[in-house]
Amino acid sequence: NSLINACVRCGRLDKAVSVFQEMKGSGFAPNVVTYTSLVEGLGRAGKLAEAERLFSEMRRQGQDPNSRTFNAMIRAYGDNGRLDRALSVFESMEGEGCAPDAYTYNMVIHMYGREGRVEAAEAVLAQMQEQGCHPDRVTYNTLMTAYTKGGHYDKAVQVLQMMRKSGVAPDLYSYSILLDACAKTCSLQHAIKIFDDLRNSGLHPNVVVYTAMMNAYGRAGDIDGAEEIWREMKMAGCVPS
């Protein structure tokens, strides 16, 4: 399984499949982890029919999909422009006796956000909470992205506050999402405020945050400010990308 997964992660689906064949040929029964890795690999390669086939085959082999398998299948469809299919797999989970986990909800929220369907994303968040699944950092960050991409900066900031209130500490993703939004709308003053919050949080900015912040200065026409960030970044030992 580790080898198959390594192949999948490196984009070598062909090798993953041949290891899978070898595995079966030498009498080792693939388990749920094996199938999940392959579904993921097939999804990345856009081979949806093949992924679906394994998704069915595993049940016949007595390996029922678990939440991670469903997640891999949902992502396979979602990343290949089949939101409709992704959603039907998502909706089938309950009936299959598999409860969606935070990853599941987070992915679905992300997919709706990417389509600009902010209200649908909010509905999934509500559903998540109804099911007793607690939103985590990724949930909040994903929702913030949905808002900023939809031009609702204020709502994104509200999410940051909601996040803190729920005891989930914002991370570098949270800040970079807001900084990027400020940069894209040339709201330098907001960006400066967010960057200040970040410093006070005790987190150390990384290259993504610095890049977004330089962008905020740059787009606002403040070259000196941008250079100042650049110097700070190098001083902090942060390597440019």
Place this chain on the structure above:
RNA sequence: UGACCCAUUUAAUC
């Protein structure tokens, strides 16, 4: 029953 062990989700620039 639980923990651990192999597989899943979010940000900038290009």
